[in-house]
């Protein structure tokens with residue numbers, strides 16, 4: 749069981765290992781969230797550049813979730829930063845689930861959101877995604893009424909659940925710190941072996 753989870757802000761150099769991560773986990777992810785679609789993988793470089801531009805503009809924040817060895821084990825995002833709030837999304841690779849990575853990564857992003865002065869976070873998942881519901885409950889999210897009534901999963905739709913986490917200055921810490929190195933690149937191993945809908949993971 750890994751006890752180490754590191755967040756690294758998305759950077760240009762992450763394109764190749766991140767593509768490998770998404771390809772390796774495409775079938776796993778499509779069981780619980782929308783498939784990215786073939787075009788996403790064909791134009792991964794363009795998509796990566798667009799995310800970085802969004803991040804530079806300050807409308808979204810993207811992190812890679814790394815294990816202690818520096819391998820990409822997942823992603824966690826805050827998108828649509830506006831009016832004091834943002835929408836949370838996350839995904840953990842199949843080989844790395846049930847080790848606490850999502851719980852630790854989301855808890856840290858909640859702290860970072862509070863430090864940024866955000867007042868609330870929103871998240872959505874589907875009724876059958878028990879793991880995601882546990883991650884949200886563990887991070888203090890509460891169910892709220894919301895739309896849409898269903899969300900795309902794989903090639904279909906499933907009933908949706910919506911959540912909100914109100915933030916106060918107390919959420920900013922103190923607490924365990926998960927690194928977010930400015931020079932994130934060296935932390936990410938180019939691991940060839942490892943090898944948006946509204947679910948924003």
Ligand SMILES: CC(C)(COP(=O)(O)OP(=O)(O)OC[C@H]1O[C@@H](n2cnc3c(N)ncnc32)[C@H](O)[C@@H]1OP(=O)(O)O)[C@@H](O)C(=O)NCCC(=O)NCCS
Nearest residue numbers: 780838839840845846847848849850851873878879880882
């Ligand atoms: C949902 C997901 C993020 C969970 O990530 P994870 O790293 O395995 O979660 P953690 O190990 O931090 O576990 C958190 C809790 O969820 C539970 N859990 C994780 N996966 C579970 C599953 N498939 N079924 C039931 N419980 C599960 C854990 O036991 C733990 O429970 P606890 O708080 O009572 O100890 C991961 O399965 C995933 O990325 N799935 C595909 C993409 C996705 O669903 N993203 C979320 C979209 S809203």
